[in-house]
Amino acid sequence: MVAVIKTGNSVHNIFNYNENKVKEGIAECIGEGNYPLEAAKLTGVMKLNRLLKQNSLNENVKRNSVHISLNFDPSESALSNEKMLEIASQYMQKIGFGNQPYLIYRHYDAGHPHLHLVSIKVREDGSRIDMQNIGKNQSEAARKEIEKMFGLVQAQEKKKTRHELVKPVVLSKIKYGRTESKSAVQSVLDHVLPAYKYKSLSELNAVLGLYNVKADRGEENSRIFKKNGLVYRTLDENGKPVGVPLKSSGFYSKPTLKFLQKKFLLNTKTASHKKRIASAVDRIFLNSCVSLSDLALKMEKEGINIVFRKSEGGQLYGITYVDHTSKCVFNGSDLGKPYSSKLIEQRCRLSFEKEKEKPIPILSETSKSNKAVSLENNKENVFKDLQQDLKSLDFKSAVEKMIEVITKVENDVSYVPNQLKKASKKKRVRRRSNNL
Known part of the structure; x- marks a missing residue:
C-alpha cells in the first residue's frame, strides 16, 4: 500500500473533485467517519457543511483541507468495500485523524484499486493538527502495520522489484483507467x-x-x-x-x-533524415489532392506520423513530423518553408482548387467517328431530296442542291498555318542603267 498526503486551502476543491468523479460514474462514496448519519443517507450539502462548520472554529488555519489517497497493488483488485473501510478507519486512527470528520471515496479511474479520504486539520475544540513530517513518520508507520494486519502487498518489497515488473514496450495508446x-x-x-x-x-x-x-x-x-x-x-x-x-x-x-x-x-540528425520526410510529402501532393487529415493518413503508410498543433479555436499554428524509420523528430520549419504548418495548409487548399477546375473537353476518337456518321447521314438525306425533286420535275432546284453538295468543304486540308509557310522569294527588279 502507498499513501499520498496533500493539504490545501480549499475544502470545496477536494470535495468537488471527488463528488464530480461520483457523478461521472467512476467513483463512489463508500463511507464516512464521525458523521451523524451513514454515507448513503447524507446529501452533498450535509457532507460539505460538516467539514466547513468545524473548520470555521479556527479561521487562522489557512491550509485547512486534507486529501489522502491510499493506493493498493493491481493484484489486490478483489478488495471489498468493507475491507477498504476497515483499512481507511485504521489508517486515519494511526495518523491522528481518528476523531476528525472524513469521507471515504473509492475510485475506479486507474488500473489499481485506491481510496481517497477527505478531511480537515481543525479539531472539534478549534485546535490545529500538526502535520509536519506526517508522511515520513506517522503515515509510514501506519502503512507497515496495516500491510501486515490485512495481508497486503508490501510497498517496500514492491519498490525493490518494480523494474522487473514493467511491461514490455507499449505499442498502442495508454487508456487511462484500464492499466496501472x-x-x-x-x-x-x-x-x-x-x-x-x-x-x-x-x-x-x-x-x-x-x-x-x-x-x-x-x-x-x-x-x-x-x-x-x-x-x-x-x-x-x-x-x-x-x-x-x-x-x-x-x-x-x-x-x-x-x-x-x-x-x-x-541527439544528432542528418540532412538525409530530412530528405526522406520531405520527399514523402512531395510525392503525396504530386499524385493526389489531399486534405490535412488525408495527408496524415498517407504519411502514416510511409512510417511517418504528423502531429498538428492547433489553437483552442482550431487554427493550425505548428506541425511536427515523427519518422519511425530513422527515429527522428522534426518541426516543419526545420525541413524548409514548404513543409511548415502555414504552407502545408496552403498546399492542401491549392490541391483542392486545382481539382475543382474543369478541364477543356477534348474530342475523342469515338465522338469524331460519330460526327463522321452524322455527316454521311446528312449527305444521304440531301441526295434523297434531289431524287424527290427530279421526280417532281423541279430540275432547277435539284441542280442547285447538287452544286451545293459538290462544292461543300468538309475538311480544308489545304490550310497551312502561317508559321509553316515557306517564305516567298522576292523577284529581283532589274533597273535600267542610265548609261544605256
Missing part, C-alpha cells in the same frame, strides 16, 4: 527516450503524445517550473491531462529534466 498508470508510462518512456532523436521538450512530446503521455514542466510561474522539475502525465483521447501527475524522479530510470537536457545535446 505508472507502469504503463514507464513502458512508453523505456521505448521512446533511448531510441528517438529529439532536441527539445516539444519534439519529445510529439512522440510521447502518440501514446497519450506528456512530459510537463508546468506553467512558468509554477513552483515545479522554477525548481526545474518535471512530471509525466497521462492524456485522454482529446489530449487533456487526466489522473495524478507522476514525478520524473519517481521512475527507476530517472527521466528528469536534467537527464533530458543531456539527451537534447547528444
